[in-house]
Amino acid sequence: MAVNFKDYLPQLKELQEIDRRLRQVEFELAAIPEQLETSGAEYLVVARALQEKETTLSTMNKERQSLETLIKEQTIQVQEREKRLYAIKTQKEYQATLKEIAQMKKETKDREERVLKLLEEGEKLTQEITQLKSQAADKEGGYRQIEGELKKRQEEVETEKARITERRPALLKELPPEILKKYEFIKKRFADALASVKKGICQGCNMNIPAQFYNEMLRAADLRNCPNCHRLIYPEEV
Ligand SMILES: [Zn+2]
Numbered sequence: 001m002a003v004n005f006k007d008y009l010p011q012l013k014e015l016q017e018i019d020r021r022l023r024q025v026e027f028e029l030a031a032i033p034e035q036l037e038t039s040g041a042e043y044l045v046v047a048r049a050l051q052e053k054e055t056t057l058s059t060m061n062k063e064r065q066s067l068e069t070l071i072k073e074q075t076i077q078v079q080e081r082e083k084r085l086y087a088i089k090t091q092k093e094y095q096a097t098l099k100e101i102a103q104m105k106k107e108t109k110d111r112e113e114r115v116l117k118l119l120e121e122g123e124k125l126t127q128e129i130t131q132l133k134s135q136a137a138d139k140e141g142g143y144r145q146i147e148g149e150l151k152k153r154q155e156e157v158e159t160e161k162a163r164i165t166e167r168r169p170a171l172l173k174e175l176p177p178e179i180l181k182k183y184e185f186i187k188k189r190f191a192d193a194l195a196s197v198k199k200g201i202c203q204g205c206n207m208n209i210p211a212q213f214y215n216e217m218l219r220a221a222d223l224r225n226c227p228n229c230h231r232l233i234y235p236e237e238v
Pocket residue numbers: 195202203204205206207226227228229230231
């Protein structure tokens with residue numbers, strides 16, 4: 001039994017519309033992160049620099065604190081050894097302890113120098129962070145607004161996407177497999193696999209449909225392809 005193509009035209013039109021909209025919403029969704037990046041570039045540059053400097057400062061502070069602990073511990077150890085010196089009996093042990101003390105003092109001195117350097121750098125960094133914070137605060141309002149608008153848009157588009165994605169399988173079930181097969185085959189080449197014919201012209205490729213072919217198409221119920229572009233065609237109601 002031949003399938004009457006014209007009976008399925010509304011479903012086919014809806015399917016094409018769903019597929020067209022799906023491509024659009026996917027395109028729109030994919031573009032949102034870049035839009036936010038572009039619109040918020042000024043703020044993001046400042047915010048990222050701020051974060052980077054805060055991380056550096058925190059690393060530096062941790063290093064400084066651990067050095068300060070080591071310095072304290074070693075100062076006590078040096079004091080203990082210095083006290084012990086008086087009780088040492090052999091020259092050899094005495095020399096060895098002196099050497100040890102000198103070594104520890106040298107280590108402590110190096111650590112103190114490093115602590116000073118970290119303090120200096122930390123101070124500079126703290127100033128930079130203060131400046132960046134104020135810059136970020138100036139720009140954040142605008143950025144958050146754009147972010148909010150884009151997020152809202154994203155939610156709307158995702159809702160629409162979910163709705164039409166859900167509708168699609170039901171529509172596929174309504175359409176005979178032979179029509180679907182043709183539609184999917186042509187869709188590989190043209191996003192708009194279905195095209196109307198208006199005043200004898202295929203709206204997909206803008207070429208004339210031969211008059212005889214057109215007249216046959218009007219009478220027949222089957223599915224025709226444009227002789228030129230091979231899209232599925234149907235006569236537009238006048
Ligand atoms: Zn055509």
